[in-house]
Amino acid sequence: MTRNEKYDRRRRRERRDFLRGFPLTLFDGPGLAVKLPFAALYPLGAVWVWNQQEQAVALAQGSDLISPVLRLILENIFPAYLIIGGAALLILLCYPIGRKAAEEELHRVGLVNHAGEAPALLRKRRDETYPNITIWEFDNRGIPLNEWEDKRTSVETALDLNIAKMKYSKGKRRVLLYAAPARAGLPDMLPWKDKYLSQESFVLVLGESLLGPVTVNLANIPHILLGGSTGSGKSVLLKLLLMQAIHKGAAVCIADFKGGVDFPAAWRETCRMCFEEQDLLNVLTGLVEELKRRKRDFSEAGCPDIDRYNRATGKSLERLIFACDEVAEVLDRTGADSEQKKLLGQIENRLATIARLGRAFGIHLIIATQRPDANIIPGQIKNNMDFRVCGRADSVLSQIILDNTSAADQIPKDARGRFITGDGTVFQGYLFDEEQL
Known part of the structure; x- marks a missing residue:
């Protein structure tokens, strides 16, 4: 391609860009403050030129050194100003x-x-x-x-x-x-305030992004997977979600196999707590049996989900939430004997049933883990965790949780309480004070 061809191509591209943008940029918000003074000067200039017409005509007719083009402009200075100045102003307004x-x-x-x-x-x-x-x-x-x-x-x-x-x-x-x-x-810390609690039925608020509050509606997206490296703030986010669920009338069961140190007395008075595998299996078995009961009752009432069932029957079935903080402590089979592996297999089976069928019957999973790979969370469970959130993580962990590396790319390595959702929304989670429980 010759030099002239490149120049012609660039000029055609610039004209095409201008025409594509026109008249979109006439009211270009961020640049309007800079452009408005020029728009204001245009009519003031017109008044000044109007008053200078006689002098301009006299200058044009009194000098032989002026070119014919300039003489024509000076003799018609007011319409020339309107045309040339107006065109320049229009280009300024239209050019971002x-x-x-x-x-x-x-x-x-x-x-x-x-x-x-x-x-x-x-x-x-x-x-x-x-x-x-x-x-x-x-x-x-x-x-x-x-x-x-x-x-x-x-x-x-x-x-x-x-x-x-x-x-x-x-x-x-x-x-x-x-x-x-x-x-x-985004700020480095966002304290939780009660006014942030959503008034919508079962909408839970996680934090704030540049586009405003980040929320999840359990009526539509029933299960949540929270991931991230140690110290990323996922346990705090888990507690924030559970606190809101309690305020909305849900019955919450929490499995914590880190010794229960993260859930002090206030939680144990409010929620059903599990610290042993056999107790956990009993709780999950009870949830599955409740799911089957609700399935039968909903079918007899001709209702497809818990909200319609409650409206149709006048009952007030509560939503049931099972939460597990660091599920790897529960499901990791490393070093387990055959009897324990059988027990873990039963626990996985119950979790998989709830993950597949829980939405319509108001039974939800909120699982937090550092590394939810296939060895920890089987695909039949993970694939039904539609809402995924990842905190600080390396590219491998981000890929496991979100199926992409966005957490590693977009969350600073020293960030705490900063998360990204599966759709790429980065947000700062609210910092929940447990005394508010």
Whole structure:
């Protein structure tokens, strides 16, 4: 390709980018404050030029050294100002501030297509729902969304942003980045307040992301898997969820095989606690029997789930939640004899039944573990844990929990209480004071 061909190609691309962005950037929120003074100066300039018309005409007619083009402009200075100044103002309003800089920064971090072109910024605007979020809209130049995701941390560094979400727009030709300035990131600690408790039926609140509160509705997503390395804060998050479930009237059973030190007296007075394998098997057997009873009762009442059953019959069946802190202490077969392996097999079988059938009958699992690989949590259980949350982790652990490495890529190594969900939402978990129980 010759030099002239490259130049022509670049000019065509710039015109195409401008036309694609027009008139979207006329009301470009983040840049509007910078552009408004120029818009205000335009009518003031028009008044000044109107008053200078006679002098301009006299200058044009009194000098032989002025070119014909300049003479024509001076003789018609007011309409020339309206046309040329108006065109310049329109270009200013339509051109997003920082477009060239953004393109250069993305090119610098290697986010380019096969032709070496970086995405073009079309506009920036405030998110109507989340005022602290700015939506950056790019023409992706044929770069698929998964490549944006792979270079997420590089894009954040290049543009000095914290990206809350990425998604396609206008089919797949544009990519939207929902982002906040890097200095406006998540706090290191968020104390829990009772006002955060959701008023919706069985919606539990986990923490706050850049896009607001992160929640899970057990009526729709019945089971939760919490993972992360030691000290990541998963036990605190587990207690936060259980506290809310208790406030909403659920019956909670907790299996803790770390000696019970993480659950002081207040929990033992409120919840059913299990510290031994045989006791755990008895509890899970009781839950499975209750599941079968509810299955029979719901079928006779013609109701598909617990909420409709309660409304139709006037009863108030409570939701049942089984929680296990560090399930590896329960299910790890390393060093177990044949009798103990048989016992663990029965426990797994009960957990698998609840994982498969629990949603409709209001029986839920919330399991926390450091490493939920196949040796600890069988696939028949893990595959039914639809809502997964991971704290600080390496790439291997993140892959096991979330089926991707996003926890290793997006959560700082020294973070505590910082988590990421399976859909890529990073949030700071609320810090729950157990005295509030």
